[in-house]
Amino acid sequence: MVGPLRVMMLTWEFPPRIIGGISPHVYYLSKNLAKDGVKVYVVTCDFPGAPDHEVIDGVEVFRIDSYKNPSPDFASWVYLMNMNMQKEAAAINKTLGGVDVFHAHDWLVANAGIGLKHVFRRPLLATIHSTEIGRRNGLHSDYERMIHETEAWLTYEAWRVICCSKYMVSHVKWAFNLPEDKVVMIPNGVDAGEYEKSTVDLSQFRKRFALPEEKIVLYVGRLVYEKGIQVLINAVPKILEKVNAKFVIVGNGYMKEPLWEHVKRMGLAHKVLFTGFVDEETLRNLQKCADVSVVPSLFEPFGIVALEAMAAKSPVVVSDTGGLSEIVEHDVTGVKVYPDNIDSLAWGVTRVLLDEGYANRLRENAYRVVLEKFNWAKISQQTKSVYERVLNEYSRTLWA
Amino acid sequence: MRVIIFSWEYPPRVVGKLANYVKELTFQLAKSEVETFLVTYHDYLTGEFEEEGVKVYRVTNPVKIHISVLTWVLTLNQEVERAAANIYYKNGEQVDLIDVQDWHFIPAAVTLKKALSIPFVYSVESLEDHRSHGVNLPFNMAIKSIEWLGMYEANIILVKSYWMASEVARIYNVPEAKVKIVNPEAKNWFKCLLKVYRGLKEA
Numbered sequence: 013m014v015g016p017l018r019v020m021m022l023t024w025e026f027p028p029r030i031i032g033g034i035s036p037h038v039y040y041l042s043k044n045l046a047k048d049g050v051k052v053y054v055v056t057c058d059f060p061g062a063p064d065h066e067v068i069d070g071v072e073v074f075r076i077d078s079y080k081n082p083s084p085d086f087a088s089w090v091y092l093m094n095m096n097m098q099k100e101a102a103a104i105n106k107t108l109g110g111v112d113v114f115h116a117h118d119w120l121v122a123n124a125g126i127g128l129k130h131v132f133r134r135p136l137l138a139t140i141h142s143t144e145i146g147r148r149n150g151l152h153s154d155y156e157r158m159i160h161e162t163e164a165w166l167t168y169e170a171w172r173v174i175c176c177s178k179y180m181v182s183h184v185k186w187a188f189n190l191p192e193d194k195v196v197m198i199p200n201g202v203d204a205g206e207y208e209k210s211t212v213d214l215s216q217f218r219k220r221f222a223l224p225e226e227k228i229v230l231y232v233g234r235l236v237y238e239k240g241i242q243v244l245i246n247a248v249p250k251i252l253e254k255v256n257a258k259f260v261i262v263g264n265g266y267m268k269e270p271l272w273e274h275v276k277r278m279g280l281a282h283k284v285l286f287t288g289f290v291d292e293e294t295l296r297n298l299q300k301c302a303d304v305s306v307v308p309s310l311f312e313p314f315g316i317v318a319l320e321a322m323a324a325k326s327p328v329v330v331s332d333t334g335g336l337s338e339i340v341e342h343d344v345t346g347v348k349v350y351p352d353n354i355d356s357l358a359w360g361v362t363r364v365l366l367d368e369g370y371a372n373r374l375r376e377n378a379y380r381v382v383l384e385k386f387n388w389a390k391i392s393q394q395t396k397s398v399y400e401r402v403l404n405e406y407s408r409t410l411w412a
Numbered sequence: 413m414r415v416i417i418f419s420w421e422y423p424p425r426v427v428g429k430l431a432n433y434v435k436e437l438t439f440q441l442a443k444s445e446v447e448t449f450l451v452t453y454h455d456y457l458t459g460e461f462e463e464e465g466v467k468v469y470r471v472t473n474p475v476k477i478h479i480s481v482l483t484w485v486l487t488l489n490q491e492v493e494r495a496a497a498n499i500y501y502k503n504g505e506q507v508d509l510i511d512v513q514d515w516h517f518i519p520a521a522v523t524l525k526k527a528l529s530i531p532f533v534y535s536v537e538s539l540e541d542h543r544s545h546g547v548n549l550p551f552n553m554a555i556k557s558i559e560w561l562g563m564y565e566a567n568i569i570l571v572k573s574y575w576m577a578s579e580v581a582r583i584y585n586v587p588e589a590k591v592k593i594v595n596p597e598a599k600n601w602f603k604c605l606l607k608v609y610r611g612l613k614e615a
Contacts, residue, residue: 082553087479091486092554095519095561102527123490127520130494131527133501157477162487165474 018051018111022121029059034117034141044392046070055101076100094123113399122166133411135402138170140184142313164188171402176200176314177335200314201388204323207296218301222258227365229257230302232317235265240308245271250358255365259284299324304364310351312336319386322378327371329360345378414447416496416510418517422452430537438466440602451495469495482554485516492520508613518562534566541583
């Protein structure tokens, strides 16, 4: 191939538009691919105040009008947004003289990715970050089945499907009936450098959340059933029997009110702090202050929150499920406990809080693994080699 | 001249009166030595067929379960794009124009125009305002926004009556020069239509 590899990323969110995990994922991946000499064009939805066209960290970003069409519901909005995204991306790609590959992130950009593949006859890659059948624990309506089928269609049209954990690889193969050699595992990453930027005095910062004699137990995530926050709340009394701690709960969700009522009924309102949504810097500082970070999920495709805690050098206690099982090695980089088990979770948390030497060992090991295995430079190299493999296969087809 | 017609109905799939009109149109085109391709939908009779000189491509919806005709149409468009792109690449990357019948495959026509520089005619059989009797729910507004896109992006808007020409101008604010009227009931309708096609090809 002559000249640099050129890829067009399609994503419904990209900073400053941040809705879930796809936005930071595509940002760090694109930025590191650019550092690796790949020319990356991101086509994404618009956001108030963000320009239609800009270059960020070597990545060329195009933002399309995503609220042009009135929509009766979210899924119809997604399909109509895809109509506009595909139209704009087609014009951009023509002006650019044609990229080598298209890379779509989740069903939210399935139509655009598939259409571009066919009109330009170029390979399409798809990263499946999550599935409808996993999020909803089954398919219960035509709405959910339609999204499931759209996900299946995207994996069908994609040359390769990328998943972030071994767990997701097997889940996606099962959900969409994919052949073994179509699915590739490339882990998600975390930028440990981001945790060294803040100049805040942590001992002062800590006082906003806990008394000096209290250990900080941190939970970060949506307050919804599948994240298992109720398991942690129910473990609070058991943990407090052994160690004095403050439970800091970051995030929002439909379970916030009931959980808060429950905490008050237990007479522990002074021990549990619900902060709601916090800005990124506060979050990072909290993760750095935490004496233990808990991820008690019942369903977890990857578990980026555990990785972030490890990058912040906070010891982690996670449930032994989904992607979390792969991120953490028990007794080496963290503590694994039985999912949905209050006693097991209380045991794990107290174990870390009562043995400082053990906790420090976990911190150091975890941080090393973050740098070695989950760093974006390595992840982007793995992604680049998938592009190259696909282009090599493509060069021997009728489309080339 | 090489032409692709997009229509969501074509015999044996007959939903309304559009199917038979498109059948007659493609038949006449093929007879006049226009290389005529037709891309349409069928549940299961998919593939390439040669029918009375017309090359018919029938595609099905890759997503079977839907919540409305709107979502159904929007996932079907990529299959229409695939069929049209196949015609384009198999024929020396040269197609003179696409004629899209009603709103259903406007997204495909617009993308093909942007990607492959194929101009398109938007043939208006009916408008959402008339079909829904002016109901302005988000669902109808969404379909209207697709019709608007077609009006905006089309090189020519083809209507079948003076009344429809005035409706198109009234509802979508389309410049008069962009609208052509060909009444299929008139004796010389096909000659007029061919003139429109030729005009676009030469432009």
